Amino acid sequence: xxxxxxxxxxxxxxxxxxxxxxxxxxxxxxxxxxxxxxxxxxxxxxxxxxxxxxxxxxxxxxxxxxxxxxxxxxxxxxxxxxxxxxxxxxxxxxxxxxxxxxxxxxxxxxxxxxxxxxxxxxxxxxxxxxxxxxxxxxxxxxxxxxxxxxxxxxxxxxxxxxxxxxxxxxxxxxxxxxxxxxxxxxxxxxxxxxxxxxxxxxxxxxxxxxxxxxxxxxxxxxxxxxxxxxxxxxxxxxxxxxxxxxxxxxxxxxxxxxxxxxxxxxxxxxx
Amino acid sequence: xxxxxxxxxxxxxxxxxxxxxxxxxxxxxxxxxxxxxxxxxxxxxxxxxxxxxxxxxxxxxxxxxxxxxxxxxxxxxxxxxxxxxxxxxxxxxxxxxxxxxxxxxxxxxxxxxxxxxxxxxxxxxxxxxxxxxxxxxxxxxxxxxxxxxxxxxxxxxxxxxxxxxxxxxxxxxxxxxxxxxxxxxxxxxxxxxxxxxxxxxxxxxxxxxxxxxxxxxxxxxxxxxxxxxxxxxxxxxxxxxxxxxxxxxxxxxxxxxxxxx
Numbered sequence: 001x002x003x004x005x006x007x008x009x010x011x012x013x014x015x016x017x018x019x020x021x022x023x024x025x026x027x028x029x030x031x032x033x034x035x036x037x038x039x040x041x042x043x044x045x046x047x048x049x050x051x052x053x054x055x056x057x058x059x060x061x062x063x064x065x066x067x068x069x070x071x072x073x074x075x076x077x078x079x080x081x082x083x084x085x086x087x088x089x090x091x092x093x094x095x096x097x098x099x100x101x102x103x104x105x106x107x108x109x110x111x112x113x114x115x116x117x118x119x120x121x122x123x124x125x126x127x128x129x130x131x132x133x134x135x136x137x138x139x140x141x142x143x144x145x146x147x148x149x150x151x152x153x154x155x156x157x158x159x160x161x162x163x164x165x166x167x168x169x170x171x172x173x174x175x176x177x178x179x180x181x182x183x184x185x186x187x188x189x190x191x192x193x194x195x196x197x198x199x200x201x202x203x204x205x206x207x208x209x210x211x212x213x214x215x216x217x218x219x220x221x222x223x224x225x226x227x228x229x230x231x232x233x234x235x236x237x238x239x240x241x242x243x244x245x246x247x248x249x250x251x252x253x254x255x256x257x258x259x260x261x262x263x264x265x266x267x268x269x270x271x
Numbered sequence: 272x273x274x275x276x277x278x279x280x281x282x283x284x285x286x287x288x289x290x291x292x293x294x295x296x297x298x299x300x301x302x303x304x305x306x307x308x309x310x311x312x313x314x315x316x317x318x319x320x321x322x323x324x325x326x327x328x329x330x331x332x333x334x335x336x337x338x339x340x341x342x343x344x345x346x347x348x349x350x351x352x353x354x355x356x357x358x359x360x361x362x363x364x365x366x367x368x369x370x371x372x373x374x375x376x377x378x379x380x381x382x383x384x385x386x387x388x389x390x391x392x393x394x395x396x397x398x399x400x401x402x403x404x405x406x407x408x409x410x411x412x413x414x415x416x417x418x419x420x421x422x423x424x425x426x427x428x429x430x431x432x433x434x435x436x437x438x439x440x441x442x443x444x445x446x447x448x449x450x451x452x453x454x455x456x457x458x459x460x461x462x463x464x465x466x467x468x469x470x471x472x473x474x475x476x477x478x479x480x481x482x483x484x485x486x487x488x489x490x491x492x493x494x495x496x497x498x499x500x501x502x503x504x505x506x507x508x509x510x511x512x513x514x515x516x517x518x519x520x521x522x523x524x525x526x527x528x529x530x531x532x
Contacts, residue, residue, distance in 0.1 A: 069427040089429040101420045105442045105519040117438065118428040146519055 003258050006219050006235035017170055017202035018045040018068065022077035025063050037063040039227035040077065047169075050196055050203045052213035054259065055223030061206045064228070065174045068204070069095050081170065091119055094163030094201075098175040100155035102147040108134070109143035112162045119166060126165060133161040136195060153184040157191070164199065173205045177212065189215050190244055197241060210263070211247060214238075214255045222262050232262055307489035316493035324478075325497060331473040332463055333501065335391050339398025340459035340505075344452060347403040351410025356436065368407070376400050380466045389470050398462035402455035409451035413444025446520050449513040456505045460498070 025038040038060040045051050055061050066072040068079060070089035079086040081093065102111045112130040116123060134140055137157035139150075147155055156176060163171060176192075177185045189212055196203060196216075207213050213220045214236055222232035236255060238246060246252050289309045295301075296308040303311060319325035354361045354368075380397045387393035417440045425435045467476025475494050482490040 066423070069423075070429075071423055071426045089427050091429060093427070095424065095427045097420055097424065099420055101418070101424045103421065103439070103442070105445075114438070115428050118425065118430045118434055148519070148521060 003254065004235045004237065006233050016044050016080065017047045017049065017082060018043065018204065019080040019083070020044070020064075020068075020077070021080075023064070023067065023074050023079060024076040025060065025067065025072070026075040036227040038067075038074075039229050041228065041230055043221065043230060045202055045204060048200050048202055049219065050205070050217050051219045051221060052205045052207055052217035053221045053223060054207055054210060054213050054263065055228060056225045056263065057208070059223045059225050060228030061223060062174055065095075065172050065204070065206055068172055069093060091115075091166055092168045092170060094166075094168035094171045096156075096159050096163045096171065096173040096176045098178045100147070100152070100159040102155055102158060104147050106146075107143065108139065108145050108147070108150070108158055111147065111158055112165055114162060115166050121166065129167075130161070130165055133164055134158075136164075136198070137161045137191070151184075153180055153188060156180065156188065160192070160195065164195075164201075169202060171201045171203045173203065175206055175208065178208060185209075185212070186244060192216060193241060210256050210259045211252075214252060214259070215242060215247060220255075220259060222259060232259075234259070302488075304486040304488040307492055311489040312492040312496065315487075315489040316496055319490070319493055319497075325475075325494070328473055328475050328478045329497065329501070331391065331471075332394075332460075332467065332475045335394035335466075335474065336398055336459045336463045336501075336505075338391075339395040339462060340402050340456060342395065343399030343402030343459065344406045344455055346399065347406025347451070347455075348410050348448060350403075351407040352414060352436075354407070355411045355414035355440075356432075368404075372404060372408070376404070377461065377465045380462070380469045383466060384469045384471075389472050393469075394463045394466040394471065394474065397466035398459040401458035401462040405454040405458070406448065406451040409447040410444055413447025414440045416447065417443040446517055446522070449509075449517055452509050453506065453513065456509045457502060460502055460505070464498070 020041055020043040023038055023041045023043075024036070027035040027037055029035050041060075041064065043051075053061055053064070063072070067074050068081070068086070070086060070093070081090060103114065106114070109127070109130055112133060113123070113126060115121075116126040116130075131140075131143060134143055137160055139154060139157055139161070142150065142154070147158070150158065156179075160176070177188045180188060193216055205213070205216060217236055220232075220234045220236060221230050222234075223229065224231045234255070238251060238255075293308045293310060296306055307315075316325075350364070354364060377397075379400060380393075383393040383396045383400075387396060414436075417435075421439055421443075422435065425439055430438070463474070464476040464479075467474040468480060471477045475498060479491055479494050482494070
């Protein structure tokens, strides 16, 4: 099996969930030269596609995510979500960060309901949605607990449930399992695949872990060290659902090997 | 088991101290206006309480203290929130805050009595001024302590400034505000007593001054005992409130001991 360069997003409809054109981000640094975090990046994501973005530390991956989440404006270029130019945060974009970022004074249920409070949606209706999501992330019965009573992996599952509460069509995940131990991380990968297959969101997953990217994604984008550019776009042709054992297969190893080679050639990656 | 033992040792030590105090004042014939024996203090306390004299003065002091505490704290929290939320307001007000912060506020008590008279309002304002600063400073620090990732998350949800304040900044500030209240509750009593020293018609501070001029040592000590009892009770109440409000804050549940002084 040859490793295939993807010619862009997959999907019969061809509709772009995310379309990034010439996106550039420059940070002003006091007394020093400006830092170029992101250099004229173009990315296309099709509706329902799971795309992983890998790259060395500080290559601008998180900057890209913050721009897509509408928290930071780009310096140049534009990002379109479902064909609309992005001007700020959008309710149909869910975000999961590296740490669970739960609110310790809220119960698990109320943490999942946070977007409902902020977006002023119907609380009663969404309460049942929240309970359903807690079931989806296998935390049934924990709704009345507080975050400190949960392990790191459980807390991150709450964060995932929270990101899904208002049924966003696009999920942005920044190293969501980076803080977890290896065993928990693999289990969470399997869970995320299951959730994704059930919900079919468009996902952009930023990760340091090459196996995680290959295991989860339809396409893996590789970013260069700062200033970040996309240097490779690979389609992962492994059948779904992918069992955990696939990580031991020759095909899987070939993808991982190829990506690792690329990243090391570009100046290293941890992991 | 060792808890029972510790308590027993504490009680024994207390009894020993009191006994030693009692015996030495008697043995060395220490005049009562210098250091009265504990038995005389207990008697004075009993007489003062049963005659209703202490209760009347206590009522006055307590009213001034609690009113000052509540007003000063609310003002501190509100002003702190304004300073933390509006740059312009901060620029306007902060120089004055810095100036007043390092001033010993009890020194203002004579002015308050001059301006507001011998009644309760000079005591309330004196107590409130002392409460105001720790609350304002802590509220500012608390509102600014909100975690960056949580702010990012709120922003990604499109939360307004007010929503971020309500759902994130204010709860994040609560541990700071509660710590401020713990300080303020003690300060409010100090503020009241000092203003009573300067001039008042009633109150425990006035009572102490009268006793001092009558060389009533046992009486003064008995009022001091009463004042510590008030201080301890108020401190306990605030700590209960803190535990109730900050049930989610792990640091609250560990500092059970040693916070009462």
